[in-house]
Amino acid sequence: MKVLSDEEVSLLPDTPYNLWVRGELDDHVDAPEGFRVEIIGGEVVVSPPPGLPHNAIAGDITLVFNRALGPDFPWRTDSGTGMSLVGIGDGYVPDIMLIDQEVYLAARRAGVRTVVPDQVELVVEVTSSSNAKNDQQPTGRAHRNNKWNGYAGAEIPYYLLVDRSPKIARAILYSIPDQALGAYLHQESWAFGEAIHLPDPFDIDIDTTEWRSWDN
Structure with missing residues:
Protein backbone atom coordinates (compact mmCIF):
# COMPACT_ATOMS: atom_id res chain seq x y z
CA MET A 1 0.00 0.00 0.00
CA LYS A 2 1.22 3.50 -0.84
CA VAL A 3 -0.07 6.86 0.42
CA LEU A 4 0.70 9.88 -1.76
CA SER A 5 2.74 12.58 -0.06
CA ASP A 6 1.55 16.19 0.21
CA GLU A 7 4.12 17.14 -2.43
CA GLU A 8 2.79 14.54 -4.87
CA VAL A 9 -0.79 15.69 -4.25
CA SER A 10 0.18 19.32 -4.83
CA LEU A 11 1.36 18.44 -8.36
CA LEU A 12 -2.04 17.09 -9.39
CA PRO A 13 -3.98 19.25 -11.90
CA ASP A 14 -7.15 19.20 -9.76
CA THR A 15 -8.23 18.00 -6.33
CA PRO A 16 -7.78 14.25 -5.80
CA TYR A 17 -11.51 13.88 -5.24
CA ASN A 18 -12.49 15.63 -8.49
CA LEU A 19 -9.99 13.54 -10.43
CA TRP A 20 -11.23 10.36 -8.75
CA VAL A 21 -14.89 11.10 -9.57
CA ARG A 22 -13.97 11.64 -13.23
CA GLY A 23 -11.96 8.42 -13.31
CA GLU A 24 -8.70 10.28 -13.99
CA LEU A 25 -6.83 9.90 -10.71
CA ASP A 26 -5.36 6.49 -11.60
CA ASP A 27 -3.51 8.02 -14.54
CA HIS A 28 -1.94 10.78 -12.47
CA VAL A 29 -0.69 8.52 -9.69
CA ASP A 30 0.71 6.00 -12.19
CA ALA A 31 -1.07 3.09 -10.54
CA PRO A 32 -0.03 -0.32 -11.90
CA GLU A 33 -2.62 -2.50 -13.63
CA GLY A 34 -5.10 -3.94 -11.13
CA PHE A 35 -4.16 -1.62 -8.27
CA ARG A 36 -6.99 0.12 -6.40
CA VAL A 37 -6.87 3.91 -6.01
CA GLU A 38 -9.01 5.40 -3.25
CA ILE A 39 -9.25 8.56 -1.18
CA ILE A 40 -9.45 7.55 2.47
CA GLY A 41 -9.51 10.14 5.22
CA GLY A 42 -8.49 12.75 2.67
CA GLU A 43 -5.38 10.80 1.60
CA VAL A 44 -4.76 9.19 -1.77
CA VAL A 45 -4.18 5.48 -1.11
CA VAL A 46 -2.92 3.04 -3.75
CA SER A 47 -3.37 -0.63 -2.82
CA PRO A 48 -2.19 -3.77 -4.63
CA PRO A 49 -4.79 -6.23 -5.92
CA PRO A 50 -5.85 -8.69 -3.21
Whole structure:
Protein backbone atom coordinates (compact mmCIF):
# COMPACT_ATOMS: atom_id res chain seq x y z
CA MET A 1 0.00 0.00 0.00
CA LYS A 2 1.22 3.50 -0.84
CA VAL A 3 -0.07 6.86 0.42
CA LEU A 4 0.70 9.88 -1.76
CA SER A 5 2.74 12.58 -0.06
CA ASP A 6 1.55 16.19 0.21
CA GLU A 7 4.12 17.14 -2.43
CA GLU A 8 2.79 14.54 -4.87
CA VAL A 9 -0.79 15.69 -4.25
CA SER A 10 0.18 19.32 -4.83
CA LEU A 11 1.36 18.44 -8.36
CA LEU A 12 -2.04 17.09 -9.39
CA PRO A 13 -3.98 19.25 -11.90
CA ASP A 14 -7.15 19.20 -9.76
CA THR A 15 -8.23 18.00 -6.33
CA PRO A 16 -7.78 14.25 -5.80
CA TYR A 17 -11.51 13.88 -5.24
CA ASN A 18 -12.49 15.63 -8.49
CA LEU A 19 -9.99 13.54 -10.43
CA TRP A 20 -11.23 10.36 -8.75
CA VAL A 21 -14.89 11.10 -9.57
CA ARG A 22 -13.97 11.64 -13.23
CA GLY A 23 -11.96 8.42 -13.31
CA GLU A 24 -8.70 10.28 -13.99
CA LEU A 25 -6.83 9.90 -10.71
CA ASP A 26 -5.36 6.49 -11.60
CA ASP A 27 -3.51 8.02 -14.54
CA HIS A 28 -1.94 10.78 -12.47
CA VAL A 29 -0.69 8.52 -9.69
CA ASP A 30 0.71 6.00 -12.19
CA ALA A 31 -1.07 3.09 -10.54
CA PRO A 32 -0.03 -0.32 -11.90
CA GLU A 33 -2.62 -2.50 -13.63
CA GLY A 34 -5.10 -3.94 -11.13
CA PHE A 35 -4.16 -1.62 -8.27
CA ARG A 36 -6.99 0.12 -6.40
CA VAL A 37 -6.87 3.91 -6.01
CA GLU A 38 -9.01 5.40 -3.25
CA ILE A 39 -9.25 8.56 -1.18
CA ILE A 40 -9.45 7.55 2.47
CA GLY A 41 -9.51 10.14 5.22
CA GLY A 42 -8.49 12.75 2.67
CA GLU A 43 -5.38 10.80 1.60
CA VAL A 44 -4.76 9.19 -1.77
CA VAL A 45 -4.18 5.48 -1.11
CA VAL A 46 -2.92 3.04 -3.75
CA SER A 47 -3.37 -0.63 -2.82
CA PRO A 48 -2.19 -3.77 -4.63
CA PRO A 49 -4.79 -6.23 -5.92
CA PRO A 50 -5.85 -8.69 -3.21
CA GLY A 51 -4.87 -12.35 -3.34
CA LEU A 52 -6.96 -15.49 -3.58
CA PRO A 53 -7.65 -15.92 0.20
CA HIS A 54 -9.18 -12.43 0.29
CA ASN A 55 -11.10 -12.87 -2.95
CA ALA A 56 -12.36 -16.32 -1.96
CA ILE A 57 -14.10 -14.85 1.11
CA ALA A 58 -15.60 -12.03 -0.93
CA GLY A 59 -16.72 -14.65 -3.45
CA ASP A 60 -18.36 -16.76 -0.74
CA ILE A 61 -20.41 -13.77 0.37
CA THR A 62 -21.39 -12.77 -3.16
CA LEU A 63 -22.42 -16.35 -3.93
CA VAL A 64 -24.73 -16.46 -0.91
CA PHE A 65 -26.43 -13.24 -1.97
CA ASN A 66 -26.74 -14.32 -5.60
CA ARG A 67 -28.24 -17.68 -4.64
CA ALA A 68 -30.86 -15.83 -2.59
CA LEU A 69 -32.00 -13.74 -5.55
CA GLY A 70 -35.72 -14.00 -6.09
CA PRO A 71 -38.96 -12.09 -5.64
CA ASP A 72 -38.49 -11.94 -1.87
CA PHE A 73 -34.81 -10.90 -1.97
CA PRO A 74 -34.68 -7.55 -3.76
CA TRP A 75 -30.92 -6.94 -3.54
CA ARG A 76 -28.12 -6.84 -6.09
CA THR A 77 -24.42 -7.17 -5.36
CA ASP A 78 -21.75 -4.96 -6.87
CA SER A 79 -17.98 -5.32 -6.74
CA GLY A 80 -15.48 -2.86 -8.15
CA THR A 81 -17.69 0.22 -8.49
CA GLY A 82 -16.61 3.31 -6.58
CA MET A 83 -18.64 5.00 -3.87
CA SER A 84 -18.44 8.79 -3.89
CA LEU A 85 -18.62 10.46 -0.46
CA VAL A 86 -18.99 14.02 -1.64
CA GLY A 87 -19.61 15.37 1.87
CA ILE A 88 -16.05 14.58 2.98
CA GLY A 89 -14.31 14.35 -0.38
CA ASP A 90 -13.46 10.66 -0.06
CA GLY A 91 -13.87 7.94 -2.68
CA TYR A 92 -13.91 4.25 -1.80
CA VAL A 93 -14.04 1.02 -3.79
CA PRO A 94 -15.78 -1.44 -1.43
CA ASP A 95 -15.19 -5.15 -1.84
CA ILE A 96 -18.96 -5.66 -2.07
CA MET A 97 -21.99 -3.38 -2.00
CA LEU A 98 -25.59 -4.49 -1.60
CA ILE A 99 -28.03 -2.27 -3.50
CA ASP A 100 -31.79 -2.42 -3.97
CA GLN A 101 -32.49 -3.93 -7.40
CA GLU A 102 -34.64 -1.01 -8.57
CA VAL A 103 -32.02 1.50 -7.43
CA TYR A 104 -29.31 -0.56 -9.12
CA LEU A 105 -31.23 -0.70 -12.38
CA ALA A 106 -31.89 3.06 -12.34
CA ALA A 107 -28.19 3.77 -11.76
CA ARG A 108 -27.24 1.37 -14.55
CA ARG A 109 -29.63 2.99 -17.02
CA ALA A 110 -28.35 6.44 -16.05
CA GLY A 111 -24.80 5.32 -16.87
CA VAL A 112 -23.29 6.62 -13.64
CA ARG A 113 -19.62 5.85 -12.93
CA THR A 114 -19.93 5.75 -9.16
CA VAL A 115 -22.71 5.31 -6.64
CA VAL A 116 -23.51 7.48 -3.65
CA PRO A 117 -24.15 6.30 -0.08
CA ASP A 118 -27.92 6.85 -0.28
CA GLN A 119 -28.08 4.07 -2.86
CA VAL A 120 -26.29 1.46 -0.73
CA GLU A 121 -27.79 -0.64 2.06
CA LEU A 122 -24.74 -2.69 3.08
CA VAL A 123 -21.01 -2.62 2.37
CA VAL A 124 -18.54 -5.45 2.88
CA GLU A 125 -14.79 -5.10 3.36
CA VAL A 126 -12.39 -8.02 3.72
CA THR A 127 -9.09 -7.00 5.31
CA SER A 128 -5.61 -7.71 3.98
CA SER A 129 -2.40 -7.34 5.96
CA SER A 130 -1.24 -4.32 3.95
CA ASN A 131 -4.28 -2.12 4.46
CA ALA A 132 -6.42 -3.50 7.32
CA LYS A 133 -6.27 -0.21 9.23
CA ASN A 134 -8.19 1.45 6.41
CA ASP A 135 -11.18 -0.80 7.13
CA GLN A 136 -11.10 -1.46 10.89
CA GLN A 137 -12.69 0.61 13.63
CA PRO A 138 -10.01 3.15 14.57
CA THR A 139 -8.49 2.97 18.03
CA GLY A 140 -6.38 5.31 20.13
CA ARG A 141 -6.42 9.07 20.46
CA ALA A 142 -4.20 9.67 17.44
CA HIS A 143 -6.27 7.67 14.96
CA ARG A 144 -7.12 9.12 11.57
CA ASN A 145 -10.47 8.81 9.88
CA ASN A 146 -10.83 5.81 7.61
CA LYS A 147 -13.53 3.82 5.81
CA TRP A 148 -15.20 2.81 9.07
CA ASN A 149 -15.76 6.48 9.93
CA GLY A 150 -16.66 7.34 6.35
CA TYR A 151 -19.31 4.66 6.01
CA ALA A 152 -20.83 5.65 9.36
CA GLY A 153 -20.72 9.36 8.56
CA ALA A 154 -22.40 8.64 5.23
CA GLU A 155 -25.08 6.68 7.12
CA ILE A 156 -24.58 3.36 5.36
CA PRO A 157 -27.03 1.24 7.40
CA TYR A 158 -24.83 -1.87 7.64
CA TYR A 159 -21.08 -2.43 7.39
CA LEU A 160 -19.87 -6.04 7.40
CA LEU A 161 -16.14 -6.20 8.13
CA VAL A 162 -14.41 -9.54 7.63
CA ASP A 163 -11.24 -9.03 9.64
CA ARG A 164 -8.61 -11.58 8.65
CA SER A 165 -6.08 -10.33 11.20
CA PRO A 166 -4.72 -13.34 13.15
CA LYS A 167 -5.45 -11.45 16.37
CA ILE A 168 -9.12 -11.02 15.45
CA ALA A 169 -10.31 -13.56 12.83
CA ARG A 170 -13.92 -12.44 13.10
CA ALA A 171 -16.71 -11.02 10.99
CA ILE A 172 -18.20 -7.89 12.53
CA LEU A 173 -21.52 -6.38 11.51
CA TYR A 174 -21.72 -2.70 12.36
CA SER A 175 -25.08 -0.92 12.39
CA ILE A 176 -26.88 2.20 13.66
CA PRO A 177 -24.58 4.79 12.05
CA ASP A 178 -24.27 8.18 13.73
CA GLN A 179 -23.56 10.84 11.12
CA ALA A 180 -22.40 13.49 13.58
CA LEU A 181 -19.96 11.17 15.33
CA GLY A 182 -18.87 9.34 12.18
CA ALA A 183 -19.25 6.11 14.13
CA TYR A 184 -21.41 3.00 14.36
CA LEU A 185 -23.24 2.58 17.65
CA HIS A 186 -23.90 -1.17 17.52
CA GLN A 187 -22.00 -4.26 16.50
CA GLU A 188 -22.37 -8.02 16.44
CA SER A 189 -19.56 -10.42 15.63
CA TRP A 190 -18.86 -14.04 14.75
CA ALA A 191 -15.61 -15.99 14.96
CA PHE A 192 -14.44 -17.67 11.77
CA GLY A 193 -16.23 -21.00 11.60
CA GLU A 194 -19.49 -19.62 13.01
CA ALA A 195 -22.40 -18.84 10.71
CA ILE A 196 -23.08 -15.14 10.20
CA HIS A 197 -26.72 -14.12 10.38
CA LEU A 198 -27.61 -10.86 8.67
CA PRO A 199 -30.85 -9.43 10.13
CA ASP A 200 -33.79 -7.88 8.31
CA PRO A 201 -34.03 -6.59 5.67
CA PHE A 202 -31.70 -9.39 4.50
CA ASP A 203 -32.45 -12.33 6.82
CA ILE A 204 -29.68 -14.47 5.40
CA ASP A 205 -26.94 -16.74 6.75
CA ILE A 206 -23.33 -16.90 5.54
CA ASP A 207 -21.17 -19.96 6.11
CA THR A 208 -17.61 -19.12 7.26
CA THR A 209 -16.26 -22.66 7.63
CA GLU A 210 -13.45 -22.13 5.09
CA TRP A 211 -12.43 -18.65 6.23
CA ARG A 212 -8.89 -18.21 7.57
CA SER A 213 -6.74 -15.38 8.90
CA TRP A 214 -3.97 -14.08 6.69
CA ASP A 215 -1.23 -16.12 8.40
CA ASN A 216 -2.72 -19.38 7.06
